[in-house]
Each structure stands twice: as structure tokens, then as C-alpha cells.
Amino acid sequence: MLAYNATSMNSPAPAILTVTGLSKTYSGGFQALKAIDLEIQQGEILALLGPNGAGKTTLISTICGIVTPSTGQVSVNGYDIIKDYRQTRSMIGLVPQELHTDSFESVWNTVSFSRGLFGKAPDPAYIEKVLKSLSLWDKKDNMIMTLSGGMKRRVLIAKALSHEPTVLFLDEPTAGVDVELRKDMWNIVRKLKSEGVTIILTTHYIEEAEEIADRIGVINKGELILIEEKQSLMQKLGKKQLILDLVSPISSVPEALSGYQLEMNEEGSKLIYTFDTQGERTGITSLLDDLKSAGIGFHDLNTTQSSLEEIFVSLVSDAATEQPTA
Amino acid sequence: MNVHGILAIYRFEMARTRRTLLQSIVAPVITTSLYFIVFGAAIGSRIQEVGGIGYGAFIVPGLIMLNLLTHSISNASFGIYFPKFVGTIYEMLSAPISTIEVVLGYVGAAATKSLILGLIILATAAFFIDLQIAHPFVMLLFIVLTSLSFSLLGFILGIWADNFEKLSVVPMLVVTPLVFLGGSFYSTDMLPPFWQSISLMNPVLYLVSGLRWSFYEIAEVDVWVSMASIIGFLLLCLGIVVYIFKTGYKLRS
Numbered sequence: 001m002l003a004y005n006a007t008s009m010n011s012p013a014p015a016i017l018t019v020t021g022l023s024k025t026y027s028g029g030f031q032a033l034k035a036i037d038l039e040i041q042q043g044e045i046l047a048l049l050g051p052n053g054a055g056k057t058t059l060i061s062t063i064c065g066i067v068t069p070s071t072g073q074v075s076v077n078g079y080d081i082i083k084d085y086r087q088t089r090s091m092i093g094l095v096p097q098e099l100h101t102d103s104f105e106s107v108w109n110t111v112s113f114s115r116g117l118f119g120k121a122p123d124p125a126y127i128e129k130v131l132k133s134l135s136l137w138d139k140k141d142n143m144i145m146t147l148s149g150g151m152k153r154r155v156l157i158a159k160a161l162s163h164e165p166t167v168l169f170l171d172e173p174t175a176g177v178d179v180e181l182r183k184d185m186w187n188i189v190r191k192l193k194s195e196g197v198t199i200i201l202t203t204h205y206i207e208e209a210e211e212i213a214d215r216i217g218v219i220n221k222g223e224l225i226l227i228e229e230k231q232s233l234m235q236k237l238g239k240k241q242l243i244l245d246l247v248s249p250i251s252s253v254p255e256a257l258s259g260y261q262l263e264m265n266e267e268g269s270k271l272i273y274t275f276d277t278q279g280e281r282t283g284i285t286s287l288l289d290d291l292k293s294a295g296i297g298f299h300d301l302n303t304t305q306s307s308l309e310e311i312f313v314s315l316v317s318d319a320a321t322e323q324p325t326a
Numbered sequence: 327m328n329v330h331g332i333l334a335i336y337r338f339e340m341a342r343t344r345r346t347l348l349q350s351i352v353a354p355v356i357t358t359s360l361y362f363i364v365f366g367a368a369i370g371s372r373i374q375e376v377g378g379i380g381y382g383a384f385i386v387p388g389l390i391m392l393n394l395l396t397h398s399i400s401n402a403s404f405g406i407y408f409p410k411f412v413g414t415i416y417e418m419l420s421a422p423i424s425t426i427e428v429v430l431g432y433v434g435a436a437a438t439k440s441l442i443l444g445l446i447i448l449a450t451a452a453f454f455i456d457l458q459i460a461h462p463f464v465m466l467l468f469i470v471l472t473s474l475s476f477s478l479l480g481f482i483l484g485i486w487a488d489n490f491e492k493l494s495v496v497p498m499l500v501v502t503p504l505v506f507l508g509g510s511f512y513s514t515d516m517l518p519p520f521w522q523s524i525s526l527m528n529p530v531l532y533l534v535s536g537l538r539w540s541f542y543e544i545a546e547v548d549v550w551v552s553m554a555s556i557i558g559f560l561l562l563c564l565g566i567v568v569y570i571f572k573t574g575y576k577l578r579s
């Protein structure tokens with residue numbers, strides 16, 4: 001998690017949400033989250049990528065109060081999600097993955113209901129603004145069950161925004177959504193960001209994360225395996241690291257190998273060579289030759305980026321095989 | 327205290343009743359009228375007075391109890407069960423509202439509906455027979471306490487149930503028989519001694535008896551025993567709700 005540390009050191013923005021050692025084992029015994037550590041900065045857009053069943057929804061649900069954590073802590077703006085749940089939940093808006101809506105209520109009533117439920121006094125002018133921004137104004141008196149899937153998704157967003165949250169969770173907001181709504185959605189997200197709202201969204205489309213996010217986190221099998229600024233991630237994606245386990249530790253990288261810009265771990269037992277898979281030549285062959293002539297033996301080697309690549313490959317193939325549902 | 331939240335749930339539930347007015351008000355009124363026509367007029371005219379009052383008047387408290395019990399349970403249980411079933415419960419669970427406040431919203435609304443229904447049944451009865459109420463305040467107290475405690479029971483049932491069958495099994499297979507066997511339509515004096523003592527194990531008997539006392543000052547058991555029973559039951563249900571509140575039982579995974 002080197003990258004994670006580097007990131008949080010670089011950014012001056014305060015953390016609005018801190019997750020420490022969060023794990024969740026469901027009553028059936030299945031561990032859906034394994035000691036997640038995560039810091040989210042105020043005003044950023046974080047995209048959580050991960051294949052189906054990775055634990056994205058569980059993570060979000062735990063932060064929002066729907067799932068009880070097994071171990072670990074979550075705090076929002078300094079408040080603990082269990083002890084100070086009233087403060088944390090007031091700050092959070094959630095758009096769930098599934099289209100869970102009432103059927104017989106009108107759009108206006110269901111959005112006003114949400115505002116009340118979250119403890120806010122009625123404010124028709126604000127509800128009107130939200131409905132208009134989501135192109136729901138002319139549907140305000142319609143019964144929810146008469147709306148299309150895309151419209152229902154908008155209603156869920158309106159409900160989540162009804163109490164003016166400062167942190168918004170969007171759980172796979174674009175799954176089964178048409179192009180127009182997707183475009184609208186990103187406009188809304190950008191606008192909310194400009195108003196200072198922190199946004200955490202999940203998706204299994206890499207391009208989406210690329211398009212909208214400031215930072216990208218990847219979850220797989222309940223573990224947060226990576227979290228990085230999008231920019232540096234995109235650069236790194238084209239790069240790979242070759243890690244050599246040395247037979248005997250060295251105190252410094254020999255002069256003869258200086259051209260490779262090798263890194264060394266603290267104990268001097270590993271050499272790390274970063275190369276660009278997209279470059280003309282990787283330089284691996286000559287590096288191995290030069291190591292040999294420098295008399296440095298190694299008993300194992302592996303490339304780190306491969307696992308990350310595998311994840312992305314599996315993500316992409318997931319996305320490619322999934323049919324839009326609406 | 328999230329007062330806006332409680333009110334939001336309360337209003338939502340009351341609006342649901344207005345949408346299902348036929349089922350929640352009109353149907354019970356028709357059923358009750360049928361009871362009066364069949365039991366009160368047709369059969370009752372051939373039945374001697376029970377405990378010194380006409381048969382039609384005798385069954386009024388039992389009919390009110392029957393309605394209060396079944397409707398409190400079904401209203402409150404459906405109210406909380408349905409969001410679980412369609413998934414909209416996510417919003418309640420992610421809202422800054424405590425379980426007790428959620429209970430206040432749902433149970434408050436269900437009890438309000440039952441109270442209104444009880445009074446409507448009373449009015450329906452007055453249409454068929456010449457009503458006299460000896461202790462109106464005690465009657466109201468019984469109706470309010472019964473509505474509240476059985477709405478609580480309904481809420482618990484709605485939390486516990488994970489399918490529609492479980493939801494309907496308690497009102498249909500437990501409550502209705504208990505009401506019918508609880509001296510709603512007869513006095514236990516009419517039963518052989520063995521069945522009289524069995525009847526005393528039926529909790530509903532105490533409710534019907536207490537409510538009947540408030541009307542006619544006749545009772546199977548002392549009215550204070552009835553009052554103590556319903557208050558005890560209310561406390562029991564409250565205890566279970568507090569347990570649900572503390573553990574998140576069946577609400578949060």
C-alpha cells in the first residue's frame with residue numbers, strides 16, 4: 001500500500017471519511033470485507049472498481065448504517081458511525097444499487113418523505129430545485145410505478161439529495177442506464193462536486209472511473225487492493241515492476257547497474273526494476289545479463305503489476321459480458 | 327429526537343390507509359354489520375338475554391375487540407414488512423433515526439387507525455342497537471391500550487416474518503380463534519366447568535371482559551385484572567421492541 005501512503009501525504013485536503021480496519025463477516029460465515037483501510041478527502045470523487053461480489057456494496061452499506069461492521073471503525077467528519085450515527089447519517093446520501101422504490105407514492109411525496117426521514121424540516125423550494133435539476137419536475141405528481149427504470153433511478157438520486165448531504169454514495173449508478181441518463185448523471189456529479197459534495201461511486205466499468213473520478217480504488221474479494229490518484233494510476237498502468245529476490249543481500253546498487261534506475265528494499269534483499277510494457281524495449285534481458293556479470297544472483301523473480309492487470313482484465317470482461325437490463 | 331422522521335413515517339402510513347380505504351374501513355364496517363344482522367337480529371332474537379342484556383348489545387365489545395386486534399396486527403405488521411419485502415427499508419436503516427422512533431411512527435399510525443376503526447365500529451353498532459356505555463373513559467382507555475399493544479405486536483410480527491405466509495398466519499390462526507373462544511359471542515357461564523377454566527387461559531377473554539364491563543358493568547373477571555393484563559402485555563411487547571432496537575434483530579445484517 002505504498003501508493004496509498006504517498007497519496008495521502010501529497011493531498012492537503014482533510015479527510016471527511018476515515019475507514020480503519022473495517023471487516024464484515026455475514027451471519028452465514030462469509031467474510032465480505034477484510035480489514036479495509038481507506039481515507040476519503042473532502043470534495044473528491046472516488047470511484048471504487050471491482051468485480052461482482054467484491055464487497056463494494058457491503059462497504060457502502062456498512063458506512064451508511066445498513067450493515068453492521070464486524071470489526072473496525074468508520075468516522076465521518078470526525079463522528080463515529082455507530083456512536084454518533086445521527087450526525088454521520090445526516091451527512092450522507094445513498095443511491096442504492098437496486099431500484100428499491102415505493103410504487104403508489106408520487107415523486108414529490110417520496111422525495112419529501114426522505115427529507116423528513118433524515119430529520120430535516122420541509123423545504124418545498126429545495127425539493128423543487130432538486131427535482132428540476134434531475135429533469136423530474138414535470139413528473140412530480142406521477143405515481144412512481146408509472147415511471148421507467150431510468151426515471152426511477154433519478155427519483156432515487158432525488159431522495160438521496162433531499163436532505164442536502166455532504167457525502168454522496170452512488171452504488172453502480174450507471175448499471176442498466178441509458179446513454180442520456182449516464183451523461184446527465186456525470187453532469188450532476190460534477191455539479192455536486194463543484195458545490196463541495198464528496199462523492200463515492202462504484203462501478204465495474206473502468207472507462208467510467210477514468211472519466212469522472214479523482215481517485216480510483218480497486219476492491220477484490222473483500223480487500224482494497226489499490227487506491228490511487230487517477231493520473232498516477234493511469235501512468236502506472238502502462239508500467240510494470242520486476243522484483244528480484246536476491247540470493248545474498250546487497251548494501252547498495254552497483255555502479256554498473258545505475259542505468260536501470262533500480263530500487264532496493266530496506267534489507268537489500270530485493271531489487272525492483274520498473275519498466276514500461278508499452279515501450280520499444282523493456283530492457284529486461286540486458287538487465288539480467290548485467291546482473292550476472294555484476295555477480296548478483298537471485299532465486300526468484302516476479303512482476304507486481306500482473307495481479308493488477310488481471311483484475312482489470314477480469315473487470316473489463318465482466319463489463320463486456322454484462323447486458324444492460326433496462 | 328428525530329421528530330420530522332417520526333412524522334414522515336406516520337404520514338406515510340396514514341396516506342397508505344387513505345389509498346386502501348375500502349380495505350381498512352369499509353370492509354370491517356360491512357363485516358360488523360353482517361354480524362349484527364346474522365347474530366344480533368336473526369339468531370339473537372331467539373337467544374335469551376345474556377347477563378341481563380340483549381344479545382345484540384352483548385356482542386358489541388367482542389366485535390370491537392375482534393376488529394381492533396386483527397387490524398392493529400395486520401396494519402402494523404404490513405407497514406414494516408412491506409419495506410423489507412420491496413427493499414425500500416434501506417432508506418430507514420441509513421437514516422438518522424432510532425428504532426424506537428421508527429416504532430413510534432409505524433405503531434403510532436397503526437394504533438391511530440385502530441382507534442378510528444374502533445370508534446367507527448361503535449358507531450355502526452349504535453346504528454343497530456340501543457347502546458349504553460356506563461364508563462366511557464374506561465372504554466376509551468381499553469380501546470387505546472389494546473390498539474397500542476397489538477400494533478406493537480404487529481410490528482414485531484412484521485420484523486420477524488420473512489414471507490407473506492408468516493405474516494398472515496398469526497392474525498388468522500391465532501387471533502381469530504382466540505377472539506371467538508374468548509367469550510366474544512357467549513358468556514363463559516354457558517360453558518361446562520372444564521371449558522370455563524380453559525377459557526381463563528385465553529388472554530383475549532380478559533380484554534373482551536374488561537371492555538364489556540366498561541359498557542354494561544358485567545364481566546367474566548375483575549375489570550382491574552383485565553386492565554393489569556393489557557398493561558402487562560403492552561410492557562412485554564415494549565420489551566421485545568427494545569430488544570430488537572438493541573440488537574438490530576432481523577433488520578441489519
Ligand SMILES: Nc1ncnc2c1ncn2[C@@H]1O[C@H](COP(=O)(O)OP(=O)(O)O)[C@@H](O)[C@H]1O
Pocket residue numbers: 026027028030031032050051052053054055056057058059579
Ligand atoms: N446479506 C448477506 N448475507 C450473506 N452474504 C452476503 C450478503 N450480502 C452480500 N453478501 C456476499 O458478500 C459478497 C460481497 O457482496 P457485495 O458487497 O454485494 O459485492 P459487490 O457490490 O462488489 O458486487 C458477495 O459474495 C455476496 O454474496
Ligand SMILES: [Mg+2]
Pocket residue numbers: 056057058097171172
Ligand atoms: Mg454491489
